[in-house]
Amino acid sequence: MFNTLTAHELTEKLKSAEISKGDILTSLKKQIKKNEDKVKAFVDFKESGIIDNNNSGCLSSIPVVVKDNICVKGSLTTCASRILDGFKSPYDATVIKKLKASGAIILGRANMDEFAFGSSCENSAYFVTRNPWDLTRVPGGSSGGSAAAVASDETIFALGSDTGGSIRQPASFCSVVGLKPTYGRVSRYGLVAFASSLDQIGPLTKDVTDSAILLNVIAGYDEMDSTSLYVDVPDYTKSLTGDIKGITIGIPKEYFIEGISQDVKKATNEAIEVLRKKGAKIKEISLPHTEYAVSVYYIIATAEASSNLARFDGVKYGLRISQEDNKKLSLKETYFKTRGAGFGSEAKRRIILGTYVLSHGYYDAYYLRAQKVRTLIKKDFLDAFKEVDCIVTPTSPTAAFKIGEKIKDPLSMYLSDIFTISANLAGIPAISVPCGFTKDKLPIGLQFLSNILDEETLFRTAFSYEQSTDWHNIKPNLE
Amino acid sequence: MFEPVIGLEVHVQLDTKTKAFCGCATQFGAAANINTCPVCLGLPGSLPVLNKKIFEYAIKVALALNCTINENTKFDRKNYFYPDLPKNYQISQYDLPISENGFIAIKENKIRIKRVHIEEDAGKLIHEKEYSLVDFNRTGTPLLEIVTEPDITSALDAQEYLKELKSILEYLGVSTCDMEKGFLRCDANISLRPKGDTALGVKTEVKNMNSFKAVRQALEYETERQVAVLKDNGKIIQETRLWDEKKQCTISMRSKEEAQDYRYFPDPDLPLFTISKESIESAKKVLPQLPIEKRKRFISEFNLSEYDAGIIVSSLRMSNYFEECLNFLQEPKKIANWLIGSVSEELNKRCLDIAQIKLKPEDLVGLIKLVESNTINNLTAKQVLTFMLDTDKTAQEIIKEKNLAQISDEESLKRIAQEVIDSNQKSVDDFKSGKENALMFLVGQVMRATKGKANPKIVRTILENLIKET
Structure with missing residues (x-):
């Protein structure tokens, strides 16, 4: 049905008047009715979608789902956290303004790990989203709801946010395409901050073409975001040539480590062969500071998060516990009770960690040192891109794990982002595309990374790979 | 013999049209929470964008205070929880302030300026009996924090420093420095040491001083209090003390052990800023004559006493008024006497600034000329001045109307x-x-x-x- 199509396919059919907006919405609603109880990708579904009376834009009549940490005017925005209970944003995020202007229909909000803290969607205050390929497994995270909604054809495409892999890892787990753009390429205005120096909004789509189309719409300088880059946006669909002759692809030896599953290793190697056959030069490279990425990330990301999340205090909006047993609480007690009840355990863990690394006497040893190593990690990439045009790695060391498997072991959960974190630390763009399945029929993702603002090379190589394979056309069986 | 060692921290609100990191108006006295937006309310997802006017103002101040301007400057987050601070962190500057190492010369003394940095203001809490309300109108208005080295050795000098600083800021046109409206706030660090010693004693921080006079009184009180403690062989405790205007004493607020860890770190929402040499040079070109130079000029050019020049120059508007008067009468000493004497007296009575009255310089000179020509005597002239301010009539008109002309017949x-x-x-x-x-x-x-x-x-x-x- 129409819900299984991509945005570019639907746009063609709409243009030729073969179908109407109503047809798309009807088939999506049907699919949601059928499968949403199993998948649970949405935290909020709007019957007729939010639309800004614009039918002329390039995404006209195309439904999109947005992660619950992107502000939509007049709509609840809760980051899947109790602390934002009842909070309705009085303004639109810049990406939402752009989506509305392009004619897209906002279908609803997708589930996520609370404040994007997690890699499994299990840290949502609402419920756990399930992987459409195996309902006993996680969809990945933190943009798990967005990825699952796309994979189960409950939306045409979705927006997610990626701080350490939160778009790419769930894309890989759910066999969809997930892009984290260059830091500053897409405005963060209206994205509820997790770690401001790492966060980027990006598309989750059914194929690389839709990824390019959606990035065309949401990218660009925004005067409301001081970290957005003052650089023109090219037409990314022009990169979708299928030709990668003369492209040099780097394979970082540090990424083929112990702990990487055999299936993932095999799929990655097969993908590299596909690329070689298409005319790319393959070159082994070294990113020597890779082993520090996870540690550096968990210092910087938690430090920023501890400060970003300080505003949720029960004074202005969201949850407020200012009474107990009919007794009024003091200001301090209100802070403690509200934050104690409002944040889940992973959020608390990260706030405590971040507060610690910024504390007097520890700042130099942790935060400052982490910033220095971050510079080295970035330099690794910049050096590598003098030799190669892009880098290929697995997106995640394993396929989707079982619900509950890692939730009690935060460290092993953190390690599932080991291949994706570096791109955020370096600020470079990266994309995950489907590249096969494990023996258990679980999706595997292949990650392409390129230089700052060189999304064009990502699209070019990823599209060429996609053209030579059929992985993206295989759908999960939800019967 | 003990001498006090004082350092001052002054917060001054910059007179920009819009706030530091958003487009909201900085207008004073609006209905509660009117001048707010997602950014200054710290709503989820909002981001700060610097108002570049602030750099222009800060560079002027840095130059006037003889500071070095850092080529690279950045903003940091100062983290603490308080309901008047919507993000529960304040955007401030920590280790790369816009400028450092300057001084203000007061007579033969140099008070060194340690640093001048930019930060955003918090909101205002209104405490009711059962609850408190927050007004975020002031939240995010730009402040400059100007910190001295511990170079001040008396409460009176502290007051003199503040007067001079206020004059400089007024001359630069960067702040109205209205203390009543909280546009200029001052905290003091004070310790004692035996006269002649160079080592610093244990200090206390004094807050809640709402006028220059209060600063002087609080520091006088705190000096005496510390002297008494030390003479009694006691120890000064490092603490924050509040000045109680009614009781005329300082009261302990919190000790150093309770001091907060602000966990400063660079604000990732704002980039590193570079201050170009060109922007400094162009600021230098438009820098007005500062009080210290104007005082010198008034003494040499108009033969005013240091005292007279000091008083007239301390207010930019008074000194401009003085110079305008000179266009109509070349009698600087007489004009100065009138301005410092009767005119200031009338202004104080009315709680007005010279810019707020309709008395034109030529009209004041007209009055002075009538005294010079013996048409009226000094006593009558004072009455006439009062009438002039009350009615906006000229001296001539009033004298005629009230038949006040001097009888010389x-x-x-x-x-x-x-x-x-x-x-x-x-x-x-x-x-x-x-x-x-x-x-x-x-x-x-x-x-x-x-x-x-x-x-x-x-x-x-x-x-x-x-x-x-x-």
């Missing part, structure tokens, strides 16, 4: 003087027997009879002559 004065002599024979006799005061009494009687309009000098001569004749 000798014939009529002689007639009145004779009447006074006739009815005060005893005083005449006293004067004759050598009591000078008796003549003054007689002059006073004539002045009374003329309702103060007589020229006292002429009256005196007439009386002397008449008494001699008898």
Whole structure:
């Protein structure tokens, strides 16, 4: 049905008047009715979608789902956290303004790990989203709801946010395409901050073409975001040539480590062969500071998060516990009770960690040192891109794990982002595309990374790979 | 003998149209929470964007305070929870402030400026009996924090420093420095040490001083308190103390052990800023003459005393007014006397600034000229000034209307003087027997009879002559 199509396919059919907006919405609603109880990708579904009376834009009549940490005017925005209970944003995020202007229909909000803290969607205050390929497994995270909604054809495409892999890892787990753009390429205005120096909004789509189309719409300088880059946006669909002759692809030896599953290793190697056959030069490279990425990330990301999340205090909006047993609480007690009840355990863990690394006497040893190593990690990439045009790695060391498997072991959960974190630390763009399945029929993702603002090379190589394979056309069986 | 060692931290609100990191108005006195937006309310997802005007102002201040301007400057987050701070962190500057290492010269003393940095203001809490309300209108308005080294050695010098700083900021046009509205706030660090020592003693921080006078009084009090503690062989505790205006004393607020860890770190929402040499040079070109130079000029060019020049120059508007007056009358000393004396007196009475009255410089000069020409005497002139300020009429009009012109006509004065002599024979006799005061009494009687309009000098001569004749 129409819900299984991509945005570019639907746009063609709409243009030729073969179908109407109503047809798309009807088939999506049907699919949601059928499968949403199993998948649970949405935290909020709007019957007729939010639309800004614009039918002329390039995404006209195309439904999109947005992660619950992107502000939509007049709509609840809760980051899947109790602390934002009842909070309705009085303004639109810049990406939402752009989506509305392009004619897209906002279908609803997708589930996520609370404040994007997690890699499994299990840290949502609402419920756990399930992987459409195996309902006993996680969809990945933190943009798990967005990825699952796309994979189960409950939306045409979705927006997610990626701080350490939160778009790419769930894309890989759910066999969809997930892009984290260059830091500053897409405005963060209206994205509820997790770690401001790492966060980027990006598309989750059914194929690389839709990824390019959606990035065309949401990218660009925004005067409301001081970290957005003052650089023109090219037409990314022009990169979708299928030709990668003369492209040099780097394979970082540090990424083929112990702990990487055999299936993932095999799929990655097969993908590299596909690329070689298409005319790319393959070159082994070294990113020597890779082993520090996870540690550096968990210092910087938690430090920023501890400060970003300080505003949720029960004074202005969201949850407020200012009474107990009919007794009024003091200001301090209100802070403690509200934050104690409002944040889940992973959020608390990260706030405590971040507060610690910024504390007097520890700042130099942790935060400052982490910033220095971050510079080295970035330099690794910049050096590598003098030799190669892009880098290929697995997106995640394993396929989707079982619900509950890692939730009690935060460290092993953190390690599932080991291949994706570096791109955020370096600020470079990266994309995950489907590249096969494990023996258990679980999706595997292949990650392409390129230089700052060189999304064009990502699209070019990823599209060429996609053209030579059929992985993206295989759908999960939800019967 | 102990001497106090004082360092001051001044927060001054920059007079920009919009806030530091959003487009909201900085207007004072609006209805609660009117001048707010997602950014200054710290709503989820909102981001700060620097108002570049602030750099322009800060560079001016840095230059006027002889500071070095850092080529690279950045913003940091100062993390602490308080309901008037919507993000629960304040955007401030920590280790790369916009400028450092300057000084203000006060007479022969140099008060070193440690740093000048930019930060955003918090909101205002309104405490009711059962609850508190927050007004976020002020949240995000730009402040400069100006911190001195511990170079001030008396409460009076602290007051002098503040006066000079206020003048400089007014001259630069970067702040109205209105203390009543909280546009200029001052905290002080004070410790004692035996005179001649160089090591610093344990300090206390004094807050809640709402006027220059309060700063002086609080520091005088705190000096005495610390002297008493030390003389008693006690120890000064490092703590924050609040000035209680009503009780005229400082009260302990919190000790150092309770001091907060602000967990400063670079604000990832704002980039590193580079201050170009060009922007510094162009600021230098438009820098106005500062109080210190203007004082020198007023002394050398107009022959004013240091005291007079000091008072007139301390207010930019007063000094401009003075110079405008000179266009109409080349009598700097006389104009200065009028401005420092009667005019200031009237302004203080009315709680007005010279810019807020309608009295034009040429009208004030008109009044002074009438005294010079003996049309009215000084006493009458003061009354006329009051009327002028009350009614916006010129001196001439008032004198005519109220018939205040001085009587210099000798014939009529002689007639009145004779009447006074006739009815005060005893005083005449006293004067004759050598009591000078008796003549003054007689002059006073004539002045009374003329309702103060007589020229006292002429009256005196007439009386002397008449008494001699008898």
